[in-house]
Amino acid sequence: MEIKIDSCKHCGKGFTFDSESVPRYRVDAAPLVIVYVLDCVNCGRQVSIDIEQSYDEFLQEMKESEVPDGMKRCPDCAEFVQEMARVCRFCTYRFGEDN
Ligand SMILES: [Zn+2]
Ligand SMILES: [Zn+2]
Secondary structure (H helix, E strand, O other), X not given: OEEEEOOOOOOOOOEEEEHHHOOEEEEOOOOXXXXXXXXXXXXXXXXXXXXXXXXXXXXXXXXXXXXXXXEEEOOOOOOEEEOOOOEOOOOOOEOOOOO
């Protein structure tokens, strides 16, 4: 998803970035607020932006993203957990024998 920053707090110039390419910090709330921290493409200094996202959108995005090696996705909360995990560390979902 492309996200637009209206004006960098350091240089005042706006730019857009791809949300997939920067680390983000999830803040649990309803609606979810996701904080992206990145370097301004104009001045190179760090800026952060808060994006509100509905939980449904968040789940959808998680479902579309790829599962990293050694991980599996919790069917309940869609977070990635260790492949060997029996209990999801995010929502305490219990995996069965076959997942
Ligand atoms: Zn800047
Ligand atoms: Zn879970």
